[in-house]
Amino acid sequence: MIVTTWVLCIYRSAITWILQETIQYLISSMGSCVCKEKITSNSQQSVRTPAENSTVGQNQVRQRPSSTGSRREATPHSRSSSRACANVDKLVLETLKLIRTLVDNEQGPPQAMLTLHRVAESEDGWLQVVESLVVSIPLEDPLGPAVITLLLDECPLPTKDAILLLYKRLKLSPDSPAKAYSSTGCQRNIGVVLGCLAEKLAGPNAIDILTDDVVKYLLSNLNDTLDPAVILHSLVALEKFAQTSENKATINKCLRECEQNPLEKLERWWRHDEYSLREVGFCAQWCLDNLFVTENREFSYSKEDLSNINVMLNSKDVSEYLKISPDGLEARCDASSFESVRCTFQVNSGIWYYEVTLLTDGVMQIGWATKSSSFLNHEGYGIGDDEYSMSYDGCRQLIWFKSESRPIQMRCWKAGDTLGMLLNVEGQELTFYLNGEGLPPNNELFQHAREGFFAAASFMSYQQCYFNFGAKPFKYPPKDITFQSFNDYGHLNEEDKVILPRHMKLELLKNLNVKEGACTLCFDQTANYYLSPCNHRGFCYNCTLQIELCPICRTKIDERIQESADDENSKSTQTPPSQGTGTTSPGNSDVTQLIKTAEKLTNGQTGETITGPAS
CATH class of the missing domain: 2.60.120.920 (SPRY domain)
Known part of the structure; x- marks a missing residue:
């Protein structure tokens, strides 16, 4: 009897131990809940310190790391309920702190960022992360808006219902958002968040999320008595919503209904001595030239005195989303x-x-x-x-x-x-x-x-x-x-100094007549070079210098050879010409005829056929 009892006790202890180990394994495999105030020691050990990250080498701050981890469902709650997502705030601030030191493209993102990505996989978790970004990112940190963009860009795409629920929580209106989000820092961050959502969901979804309340809220922030940071990011958010044509028409309609277009008042701040105001003025002017065009307003490029400008930023040698001022000397990026x-x-x-x-x-x-x-x-x-x-x-x-x-x-x-x-x-x-x-x-x-x-x-x-x-x-x-x-x-020709608005460039390109024998890459210069060893033709000299592989067959280019009727006069080149100090970039041909025709767009004559220079 004693032996039997002893054996049963051993079995019961073994079963109890197995059950405990199984429960521990299941809990650990599900991941620790970041909504709790307590963080396990294992989680703390997995987060890199700034000192550990300071030795890393390339620009991770610009990389979009992939989100990993299992989906974790969270129960619905409101932010006001005992600050359940206080730990999410800590993770956001930790990411902001580490972002300066993350410079290696080969290294994975920090543990705090990965945890935020896992939280955002559920709808309620995504709302927690966004609300935390609005509340936690300080106004004075120069990387704050960029970190908001970085985190939202990598989080899973939210549903339309989730975004509308976010609007409901923020209580956006022309008067102000909810009291909890009424500070200058929160309103700046709301503008950044709205701009990110508009950029990420450009297309039909962007139409649904640009509600009347959002439009009125953003337009009400274009008030020159508000903090420049709030004005700036509200303006950028409107710009990003306007990437969708229906939204652009909606915003233009609202601007026309204003007693005075607020953008025309704000654009006067360009070249202001206070740099925060200058940012607003630059963006307001850019929007008036490129998106929210008003009648009887001259385009900025036509008002600039460029007689003393012989060198500027090359509007034909630039990546697609960079904004360049009409004088060609100022540049800004608002894209992700x-x-x-x-x-x-x-x-x-x-x-x-x-x-x-x-x-x-x-x-x-x-x-x-x-x-x-x-x-x-x-x-x-x-x-x-x-x-x-x-x-x-x-x-x-x-x-x-x-x-x-x-x-x-x-x-x-x-x-x-x-x-x-x-x-x-x-x-x-x-x-x-x-x-x-x-x-x-x-x-x-x-x-x-x-x-x-x-x-x-x-x-x-x-x-x-x-x-x-x-x-x-x-x-x-x-x-x-x-x-x-x-x-x-x-030295620049007068037509080379013109920084045309993007819609005018597109209008010109749609109606441009390509010369016979033009380069197949730039469609501007004469195609008088061929590539060796593949012998593919149809390129101008400037374009051949910008490619290392043949664009047709992907063969490595050994020589760029000028076509000539006399073989003795044909020349081979592998490097740019060494004589002189200035070069003309591709696409800088005589476009006087095009510019003159484009100026008619200022008066709203966009329906007229635009022709290119005679070939």
Whole structure:
């Protein structure tokens, strides 16, 4: 009897232990609930510290990491109920803290970001994350809007019902959102969130989520008495909603019903001494030129005095979403991609200098690039991310070259700072200056390129700066160095200086007559070159310099050979011409006829057939 009892006790203990282990396994496999205030020690150990991440190398802040983890259903609740998602706020702030140090494309995202992605897989979890982004991201952090964009861009697509429920919780109206979200920081963040949703759901879904209350709320924020950050991101949200034609018509109708178009008042802030107001003015002017066109208003390009401008940012050598000012010297990115641009002037010899005034203090990579440097905006690669370019990133205090970063002993830059770039081609040295304080010269770029350099820059979301190529006196010219400025040696035809609004460009392209024998890539220059060894024809010289593989058969290009009736006069080339310092970018042919016709669009004559120059 005693033995039997003892055996039964052993079996009962074993079964109890097995059940406990099974329960523990099931709990751990489901993942820990992030809505609880307590975090397990294992979860804490899996989160990298800033020190661990500071050694990482490329631009993870621009990468879109993949979300992993099992779906976790959450029970519905309101945010006001005992702050159940306080831990989500902590994860958001932790991501914001780590985002400066995450610079490696090969490394996975931090544990905090992965956890937020898992939370957002359920509808209620997605609402928790969005509300936390609105409440937690501080107004003063320069990377705040970019982090909101980054997290929302990677979260699962929300349903229309989830978005409408979000609107209900925020209580958006022309008067104000709900009291819990009425602070300046929250309203700025609401504008960023609405813009992200409009960008992510462009198309029929964007029509459904642009409700009357949302339109009225955003338009009510275009009030010059409000904080510039609230105005700016409400304006950008309207711009992104207007990517869908039905929404564009709706917003235009509402603007016409206003006693005075608020954008026309806000555009006067462009070139304001206060940089936050200047951002608003830039975006208001851009929207009036490109989206919300009003009658009897001249387009900005026609009002600019460009007589002293000989070099500008190249509107034909730019990634798709970058905005360029009508004077060609200011650029801004409001897209979730990493947008880049080169200038119109190429240098092959001598010592050259240009300056950039920062209007925002977020992530930008500014420096030098050749034509071989690629703009991979959706992959997050820009200037300094290949062997043909080098850049300065003052937000994260890094120098970029070949997709690798090197820390620098300079403070973080801020709005109003001036970044100077000095290039000594013969001496094979490149020097960066921040407000006149220089870094040690660098020669790494010359290991792969000896000529054909352009001023260039890449922009993360919501960043803006102004370029001075010498049309104005430099603020911090290098001392004891004789240098040249682009503007003294560059030249642009009058038609090359025109930065046309995008809808006018599209109208011209739709009606443009392509010349017989034109290049099959740019449809502008004469196709008088063929590629060796594949012998495919139909390209102009400028376009052949921008490709390494034949666009027809993908064969590596060994030579670019000019077609000629006399074989003795045909020439072979592998590099750009070394003589001279300025180049004309592809597409800069005589378009005077097109511009004159396009000007009729100002008066609303968009129905008239537009013809290209005579062939």
